[in-house]
Every structure is written in structure tokens, then in C-alpha cells.
Amino acid sequence: MFHKEGKLIITATIILALIATDLTYFLLKDLAWLQYIIYAVALFFVYIILQFFRNPKRHTKVSDNHVVAPVDGKVVVIEEVFEPEYFKDKRLQVSIFMSPLNVHVTRYGLSGLIKYSKYHPGKYLVAWHPKASEENERTTIVVENKTFGEVLYRQIAGALAKRIVNYAEEGQEVLQGTDAGFIKFGSRVDLFLPLDAKINVSLNQKVKGAEDIIASL
The missing domain is CATH 1.20.5 (Single alpha-helices involved in coiled-coils or other helix-helix interfaces)
Incomplete structure (x- = not known):
């Protein structure tokens, strides 16, 4: 498929x-x-x-009590950071890097209401570059969930990725595990979670989109 x-x-x-x-x-x-x-x-x-461009079927255990991986790839960042665009306060950041051979479908990590969806033009630094999250072409999406409150995820273009596709529209109700977009040819997705979220993954761990649990409350 x-x-x-x-x-x-x-x-x-x-x-x-x-x-x-x-x-x-x-x-x-x-x-x-x-x-x-x-x-x-x-x-x-x-x-x-x-x-x-393969799009394998995934079996998501839908729950408001956890966030699943939005993409396939390797966890490259787990840290407390200041998120300047939307929250303007500290959050737990979990970043997943996708190689060109990973599935590049972006899926909703949790169910809820789309509160914010914005595209930012930018550079094409390698996706693991520290400033890629702020300077590369990217989209920022915020989902409001009953348990987690507002969770932000960011699709980031890499050195090879030249097109980000984002399906999220403000005011839209979305279901955990369903298609949220696509990033073409190598990239990264950042998640910004509440500080009290329990992180269920470790650095360099490979995760499967829509199935592996990133965090829980």
C-alpha cells in the first residue's frame, strides 16, 4: 500500500x-x-x-492517556526546552529523525482538537542540526487533548526534504494514529509535551509511527 x-x-x-x-x-x-x-x-x-512512499497499515491503541509516535524513525532528542513559538514556556521535547528509508507518513500522536496550524518557510539544514527546529522549513501544529491538554508537534524539512504536506486544519477534530501529513525525502518531527509527562522511550531507540508509545500521563 x-x-x-x-x-x-x-x-x-x-x-x-x-x-x-x-x-x-x-x-x-x-x-x-x-x-x-x-x-x-x-x-x-x-x-x-x-x-x-509505502504506507503500511498500523494498529493504534487509541487512548487519551498516552501519545504515540507520530512517525517512524530514531529518537534523537529527549530534553526540557523553552518552546518560543506557541507555548512560550518550558516543555519536554522528544525528536524523531527519519532517514530516507523510513516510512514518511506523519500520523496524529493523540486525538483532539487542532488549535493551531502554521507553515513556516525556511532553510534546509540537515534534520539533526540543533537549529533545524527554528530555522528550517517547517509546520507547527497544536492538538488539544482531554488528558494532556495542548501538545505541539512540528514537521521539519531536512537537507533532502523539499516538501512538507500538512493535513491539520484549525478547528478540526482528529483521531490518534490517522494520517496527519507527509514529509518527502528525509526529515524530523519534534513533539513538545507537558513537563509532567512520563517519557516511555530512550535516546537512539527506533520507534514505529502510530504504535509505539512516546509518553503517558
Whole structure:
């Protein structure tokens, strides 16, 4: 199963791969070894694109008492920080880095009401850069939940990510684990949680979006 955001790119990649293999067959008949190399490269690129846009079904244990991972990836930050854009006070930050091979669907980490949704143009620093959260292209979304109150998550573009897709609209009721957007080609998501939240993950832990529990109350 593939995400709808990848339909155009997947189709274009397959068409280009077919054109490349056809041209190779007709133009390089006397160079079988080169044909096989080009076939392998074309197949590799199709495989990478299909991997990137896959959208596996996830089984979310829906609960207002915990926050699930919004994306697949590795936990790279767990710390108390000052959040300057929306809360303007201290929060617990948990950041998840996605490599180009991770599933890049963004899912809602908790159910609730969208209180804030804003896009910020910016730079394309590598996603793990300390200033990526403030200077890179990003979207900031705040979900108000019955148990956690307001929780902020931020989709951040990386050095390769050139497009962030955000489905969250202010005033919208959302369900934990459902699609919240997509980030194309390598990126990061930051969560900003209440200071009394119990963090259930550790640094460098790999997490699965919509299933692994990040924090609880």
C-alpha cells in the first residue's frame, strides 16, 4: 500500500525506468554487460521510490492517556526546552529523525482538537542540526487533548526534504494514529509535551509511527 502523496512520483519513476530500459535494449544491443547495469540501476530507483512512499497499515491503541509516535524513525532528542513559538514556556521535547528509508507518513500522536496550524518557510539544514527546529522549513501544529491538554508537534524539512504536506486544519477534530501529513525525502518531527509527562522511550531507540508509545500521563 502506497501513500497518495507518492502517486505522481511513483508513476513518473516507473515510466522513466521503462523508457530507459527500452532505449538501452535498442541502442546497446552489443553491450550486454552495460545493459544489465542500466537495468539494475533503473530497478533500484523504482525500489527506493516505492520504499519511500509505502504506507503500511498500523494498529493504534487509541487512548487519551498516552501519545504515540507520530512517525517512524530514531529518537534523537529527549530534553526540557523553552518552546518560543506557541507555548512560550518550558516543555519536554522528544525528536524523531527519519532517514530516507523510513516510512514518511506523519500520523496524529493523540486525538483532539487542532488549535493551531502554521507553515513556516525556511532553510534546509540537515534534520539533526540543533537549529533545524527554528530555522528550517517547517509546520507547527497544536492538538488539544482531554488528558494532556495542548501538545505541539512540528514537521521539519531536512537537507533532502523539499516538501512538507500538512493535513491539520484549525478547528478540526482528529483521531490518534490517522494520517496527519507527509514529509518527502528525509526529515524530523519534534513533539513538545507537558513537563509532567512520563517519557516511555530512550535516546537512539527506533520507534514505529502510530504504535509505539512516546509518553503517558
